Amino acid sequence: MRLCFVVVALLCLSSGLLTSPYKLLSHQWSKLILTYHWPETFCIKEGCTTKFNYWTLHGLWPDKGDMCNSSWHFNASQIKDLIPEMEKYWPNLLSKGPSMSTVLWKHEWLKHGTCAATLEALNSEHKYFSKALELYQKLNLDGTLRKANIVPAQTHYSLEQIEMAIVNYYSVKPKIQCIHEQGEEAQILGQIEICFSKDFQLINCEKNEDDYWSSLNDILTLDTNTTGYYMCDENTPVLYPPLETV
Secondary structure, eight states: OOOHHHHHHHHHHHHTTTOOOOOOSSSSSOOOOEEEEEEHHHHHHTOOOOOOOOOEEEEESSSSSOOTTTTTTOOGGGGGGGGGHHEEEEEEEEOGGGGGGHHHHHHIIIIHHHTTTSSSSGSSSSHHHHHHHHHHHHHHHHHHHTTTTTOOOOOOEEEHHHHHHHHHHHSSEEEEEOOOOOOOOSEEEEEEEEEOHHHHHHHOOOOOOOGGGGTTTTOOSTTTTTOOEEEEOSSEEEEOOOOOOO
């Protein structure tokens, strides 16, 4: 009987049926993507309204893997001390109240945090979310763009202007994403990704053909058929829309 139990246990382990909080997919990620989104553009796309007039945090994503451990459930009590800061800088732009922000945080943890947890510095909910907030504050994307005189306005910028403002300040290339409204001659600035190595050093964000179709973008939307963001076209003017006033 004991021998049978050992055999069954070994078979379960080999097939991945026995899990723990540290049981993750075999593929390993190599970099982290700190992703900002511009709330006004998000709401143009989703038909919502926003009060946020600064870049908010979308997530901290390993470049490979998602939903690495579905058994490692999100527990908001683990980040209770971070919630005031998260509601300010990492809000759910679709929510109609602070209590709904946990929908986004749960999504980010399950899809990305459980993969990032292979790194000791990110191997708990608290470590993951606090590190994302730390990097967000350290970069201060709003301030960086303002220093280059790139501010929300009804005038247009070139993609090169926006990219060089970031390159000149951080010395790395970002990935800049837009949406394109039908009938409009300009694309709308929507999302900016800035990349880090596993030791949290800034590195270039690589661009590849898949980015143009947003196949890897993490979009939390009302419309499940949305195409999300795509890589901004370098030859099309970019609108950085100001907050719509009611």
